[in-house]
Amino acid sequence: MNTSELVYTGELRTTATHVYSGTQIFTDAPLDNNGKAQSFSPTDLLVTALASCMITIMGIEANKHNINLDDAKIAVKKTMALNPRRVSKVEIIFEIPKRNLTTEQMKMLEHAAHNCPVAKSIHPEIDQVTVFNYV
Numbered sequence: 447m448n449t450s451e452l453v454y455t456g457e458l459r460t461t462a463t464h465v466y467s468g469t470q471i472f473t474d475a476p477l478d479n480n481g482k483a484q485s486f487s488p489t490d491l492l493v494t495a496l497a498s499c500m501i502t503i504m505g506i507e508a509n510k511h512n513i514n515l516d517d518a519k520i521a522v523k524k525t526m527a528l529n530p531r532r533v534s535k536v537e538i539i540f541e542i543p544k545r546n547l548t549t550e551q552m553k554m555l556e557h558a559a560h561n562c563p564v565a566k567s568i569h570p571e572i573d574q575v576t577v578f579n580y581v
Contacts, residue, residue: 499564
């Protein structure tokens with residue numbers, strides 16, 4: 447079974463359908479690449495997928511140890527390079543409710559984040575900068 451199916455809808459936009467659930471997402475080219483930036487661009491989805499994967503794997507680890515990550519927030523910033531045009535850097539800043547987390551638990555969560563499948567799948571030339579703030 448396919449993971450997703452996409453349709454090019456014109457004007458540098460696509461509609462992607464997740465085959466299993468039917469959920470749809472839309473993409474639009476960014477302003478700096480002839481688009482209207484009315485939705486995520488494909489490179490936006492790449493860096494957003496990284497952050498989503500990191501917190502998901504952290505959540506799996508947290509559940510094993512009865513840690514509550516509810517209300518964690520993540521800010522994601524991408525930097526583009528030219529020649530070739532590509533993502534050159536992604537900055538991810540976590541704000542995680544500290545609650546009663548120990549230093550050991552924080553390290554465990556951070557290790558989980560850095561070892562998520564998307565992080566391990568991204569080309570090593572893409573600089574991944576990750577900051578964990580416990581608030």
